[in-house]
Amino acid sequence: MDPAVVDHLQRREAILQRLRATLVESLDLRVEPDAIDPDAALFGTGLRLDSIDALELVVAVETEFGVEIADRDGASPDILRTVNTLVDRIQERM
């Protein structure tokens, strides 16, 4: 098997687990981290976060992972859509 694929999958899984834990802790979600669906929407449905949560989410993720997910104008709407789109951004910048 291509080692790059194995590496990608392992990094992806590790980021997903850390992000789930960060979401639960920083936003005080009443859900087990493993129960967060990777493709669950962050806002509206899914985790049902609101605009106040959004700010806390960005700060918590940037602190935990040491990467910027928001630019000067804020996080692009395509980044803060689902847990997986957030993982995409973190993996891209780590």
Place this chain on the structure above:
Amino acid sequence: MTGIDAIRSSVALSRRDDLAVLRLTGEDAWDLADRVLSSDLHLRDGQVRQTLLLADDGTIAADVRVAAEDEDIWLIVEGMSDVSLIELLRSHIADGEDVSVERTDDVCVAIDGPFAWELAAAWDSPGIVGLPYLSAFRGPHGALGLRANTTGEFGYAFFAAPDVADRIEAELTAIGEPLSLGRAELADLRACALENGFFDVTAPGAHGHPAELQLRWRVSERKTFPGSDALRAHLAGGLERRVTGFRGPDGVAAGAPVTLDGTRIGEVLQVQHAHGSDGVLGLAMLDIAWAHPGVDAYRAGEHAIRTVSRPFVLNRSLFVRPQTHSWRTRDSIPYPSGVAGLDG
């Protein structure tokens, strides 16, 4: 303009008569709904939740939108007939409870699109624009309105008896003409739902386990409901498979095995043409170790595919601000590249 084009760029009207619409009344209406549905129903008046009905084996039986209106509970159900639904609900009413289950013959007239709010405001009132996603309200002609559609764009659904729905449809059609109102069929709505990562209970593989289908957010971890014991037993050993989005070339077919280096790791559940671009997009059920986006080493049948994060599209509605934008000034809205509907 196709139905999908209208949904993605202006506004499209659709009409559906395939949904079961039930009203629960009485002091114990909420208790009955909470007992039967899979989510924790923390519903305030005027709120909507997307939830599920599970079969006894923990798999999905029906897709449900539940709305609270005063003390009444509305159930908009897809995937189960109203007869079966009423039978199921009545079997869960305890002796002495004050609740009745009423079937309606309501049909749904909906408008979806980045400028659906403008049509809704012109037809109803400007106040409708301020309603948050997942709201229930009363619209003109006494129709039950839900801001809870599944295209990823602004969407409003109105439920009313067929003759009233005729009037609503006619009025929206007349008012919507200056907005280039299009017509969307059920297939268009389902295609947009898949593009945006919404659940479609009629799709192949949809009657599986909620966790595998990434619908755990619709399932309570605390309460007991039909199918909950079987579902928890299924999860006790850990999740074994998970649905994952992918893109690939034309020719990828539902049911095709997904392989890595010749070893089977899953199966294509659902696939459709990627509107506005080449190839297809779809969902595959993959063994959990491989169920991540960003992998281009898998094959679906003989075709190379790349797993991706959902949703598949960037919606124009994300960039439309009803306070400052309008259909008339649409060309001045600064959309980034990649917004659905701009290239298609």
